[in-house]
Amino acid sequence: MAEPAFTYRPFEPADAEAMGRLYFDSVRGLGGRRYSQAQVEAWAPAPLPPEQVRARAGDGRLTLLALDAAGQVAAYGDLEADGHIDQLYARPEAAGTGVAGEVLDRLIAAARAAGTTRLYVEASELARPLFERKGFDLVRRRDFEVRGVAIHNYAMAMMLA
Numbered sequence: 115m116a117e118p119a120f121t122y123r124p125f126e127p128a129d130a131e132a133m134g135r136l137y138f139d140s141v142r143g144l145g146g147r148r149y150s151q152a153q154v155e156a157w158a159p160a161p162l163p164p165e166q167v168r169a170r171a172g173d174g175r176l177t178l179l180a181l182d183a184a185g186q187v188a189a190y191g192d193l194e195a196d197g198h199i200d201q202l203y204a205r206p207e208a209a210g211t212g213v214a215g216e217v218l219d220r221l222i223a224a225a226r227a228a229g230t231t232r233l234y235v236e237a238s239e240l241a242r243p244l245f246e247r248k249g250f251d252l253v254r255r256r257d258f259e260v261r262g263v264a265i266h267n268y269a270m271a272m273m274l275a
Contacts, residue, residue, distance in 0.1 A: 120188055122217070133167045197233045230274055252268055
């Protein structure tokens with residue numbers, strides 16, 4: 115069976131609803147692999163509202179999308195001007211295809227091209243192995259609460275210069 119073909123492009127305002135839904139489906143569909151049901155529900159109680167997605171993607175950050183052969187958003191990620199990778203999500207059915215890794219590679223390349231010297235991220239249990247494979251180092255585990263539920267992720271960083 116051939117690998118799925120993806121195309122990559124920057125965010126467009128019309129993508130906001132699909133991205134908000136993808137975020138929800140990703141957390142709900144994949145989060146249970148490493149987090150409890152209560153943690154997953156606190157993390158993503160509902161799809162992100164399109165206006166929130168548009169505001170975030172329109173604040174100057176680079177937001178890249180991966181589209182599947184049908185033109186549907188399969189994954190997305192973003193890079194803030196200071197080197198922060200805020201989001202990296204893939205549809206559950208795209209997990210394991212390498213699409214999130216390719217979005218991350220493209221964000222890293224864009225950061226290098228912009229002269230960014232350090233990238234950083236707060237990676238979930240699910241994303242940590244991908245970031246490690248791409249060269250990010252673990253800084254520390256972060257324990258906190260979301261909507262009254264204890265959860266954790268990992269502060270990670272990568273030097274580009």
